[in-house]
Amino acid sequence: MSTTADLVIALKKELKSAHMTYADLAQCLGLAESSVKRMLAKGDMPLSRVDAICHALKIDFADLARRVVDAQPLLSQLTPEQESTVVADKKLLLCAICVLSQWTLEQITSSYRLSEAEAVRALVQLDRIGIIELRPLNRYRLKLAKTFRWRPHGAVMNFFRENALLDYFQGGFDAPDEALLLVHGSISRTLAPAFVERLQRLAQDFAQQHLADQKLAERERDGYTLLLAMRSWEFEAFAALRR
Numbered sequence: 001m002s003t004t005a006d007l008v009i010a011l012k013k014e015l016k017s018a019h020m021t022y023a024d025l026a027q028c029l030g031l032a033e034s035s036v037k038r039m040l041a042k043g044d045m046p047l048s049r050v051d052a053i054c055h056a057l058k059i060d061f062a063d064l065a066r067r068v069v070d071a072q073p074l075l076s077q078l079t080p081e082q083e084s085t086v087v088a089d090k091k092l093l094l095c096a097i098c099v100l101s102q103w104t105l106e107q108i109t110s111s112y113r114l115s116e117a118e119a120v121r122a123l124v125q126l127d128r129i130g131i132i133e134l135r136p137l138n139r140y141r142l143k144l145a146k147t148f149r150w151r152p153h154g155a156v157m158n159f160f161r162e163n164a165l166l167d168y169f170q171g172g173f174d175a176p177d178e179a180l181l182l183v184h185g186s187i188s189r190t191l192a193p194a195f196v197e198r199l200q201r202l203a204q205d206f207a208q209q210h211l212a213d214q215k216l217a218e219r220e221r222d223g224y225t226l227l228l229a230m231r232s233w234e235f236e237a238f239a240a241l242r243r
Contacts, residue, residue: 004043004044004045005043006068006072007043007050007064007065007068008040008043009068010064010067010068011040011050011053011057011064012040013067014057014059014064014067015057018057018058020056020057022036022037022040025053025056028052028055028056029049029052029053029056047061050064072143074143074144074145074148075130075131075143075144075145075148076144076145076147076148076149077148077149077150077151078129078130078131078150078151078154080151080154080155082129082130083150083151083154083155083156084155085125085129086129086131086155086156087155087156087159089122089125091114091118091122092122092125092126093156093159094108094112094114094122095108095114095119095122095123095126096122096126096131099123099126099131099132099140099142100142100144100148101210102142102210102211102214104139105119105120105123105138105139120138123138123140126140127140130143131143131144146204146207147200168225168227177222177224192230192232195230196230199228199230202226202228203226203228206226
């Protein structure tokens with residue numbers, strides 16, 4: 001949650017961007033420069049003073065508040081409690097997956113049997129959880145970092161292990177735009193993290209391409225699921241034969 005300190009930091013950035021000195025601001029506010037410096041140093045000021053500073057900077061308080069929110073650190077992972085909340089409601093989980101793909105409310109309701117009211121309720125709950133910042137007209141800003149991932153042994157991944165993996169791998173993977181690769185080998189433990197990093201970059205490239213292709217007509221796009229994995233593992237039946 002934003003604090004007064006965050007507002008002060010944002011105000012200082014706006015002063016710098018506007019090339020306005022403390023002396024300039026003091027003149028606009030009718031205060032001594034020392035008073036302005038002390039006020040910004042302590043971060044102790046009423047909202048009326050914040051409004052006055054915004055007026056001097058020629059910005060709206062709403063713009064300042066939005067910049068404070070935009071400056072907040074993005075989530076790279078949810079808490080176990082947050083993931084449990086998402087999984088507990090399948091419609092909420094569906095909307096969570098959709099917002100990760102930056103779907104609009106219209107895309108969600110036209111693609112799935114969710115009423116607009118149900119989808120909006122889900123967006124409101126995702127806002128409360130912290131996955132999105134819900135904005136006017138049911139638009140939103142995703143509050144997840146590019147490095148976001150579900151907890152490896154959290155509620156969401158456990159749900160997909162139990163309910164989706166078998167269904168996913170039952171596909172033929174034999175179409176020209178599909179692939180299933182199984183590669184085994186022994187490599188240096190020091191090099192393994194580099195391969196994991198490459199997989200992460202590929203996942204980010206896929207996500208960025210998804211965003212870039214949103215401008216294409218829907219008939220020119222199709223839904224794909226990219227599943228990447230790498231771990232130290234041996235098939236149980238083979239391990240049983242080891243000497």
